[in-house]
Amino acid sequence: MTKVGVKWAFPDDTEPDSLVYAPTTPDEIFGLVLGEKIIANSSGEAARFGVPIEDLPTSVGHATRTRVFREIYRACANKRAVLISYVARSGVNSYVFSPHTLVRAGPRLHFRGHVEGVNEGRSGFVDIVPSRTVSVDTSKSDRIGVEGDLEWERRVDLEFALNSSLPQPILDQVMIEHGGAPGGDPNTIQLKVSRVRSALALYVTREVRHRWFGDQLLQVWLPCSQGEKMDAGFGPKTSGTTFSGIS
Secondary structure (H helix, E strand, O other), X not given: OEEEOOEEEXXXXXOHHHOOOOOOOHHHHHHHHHHHHHHHHHHOOOOOOXXXXXXXXXXXXXXXXXXXXXXXXXXXXXXXXXXXXXXXXXEEEEEEEEEEEEEEEOOXXXXXXXXXXXXXXXXXXXXXXXXXXXXXXOOOOOOOOHHHOHHHHOEEEEEEEEOOOOOHHHHHXXXXXXXXXXXXOHXXXXXXXXXXXXXXXXXXXXXXXXXXXXXXXXXXXXXXXXXXXXXXOOOEOOOEOOOOOOO
């Protein structure tokens, strides 16, 4: 892949090594090819590069919440606040919500942003799930931006140890995948996820820990001490006043 002026020129050879200016990790290459496929499908043209790929549908949510998602997305794009009715653990409550980022955490989409309770008087940065949002009033305009979201701005490194109690055949598979050898010492294998936003650390941990092998769901990775205080109710402690029951 070569760069000509401000345009991208794609060579006939589409092997990853030829994508000189492209990402090089498997996940990044998949994302690049997937993005090209989405653009090509929307324009009715053939993809300019890449191999055939399929991305499993992971985002779930009732179809009736599509309008809600679009309203919150529009508020995020336009840097505006909205008044929402939200089904939290404590019941249905009203909040002024200032979304700053759309996040996909595993099978779920949510918006990260600042909320202020209309009736409770509490405020803080939390994650709002569109499918739990009953209604959206777009008449609000006062907004609190991302600048005060300390847990979003802070980065942490997450480390995981391989679960040595896994059945030996599965243990061997995982060790090979991570540079080890069958029958080797599992204590020599660690997984490190660098520079994760602190507000997303729990989601990453949830995704990493367990894995399906056939019809068995097994805990493959054990979190090491990460110096990260997690809210047992949902996620990492947020800056400002913590909403213990909103999510």
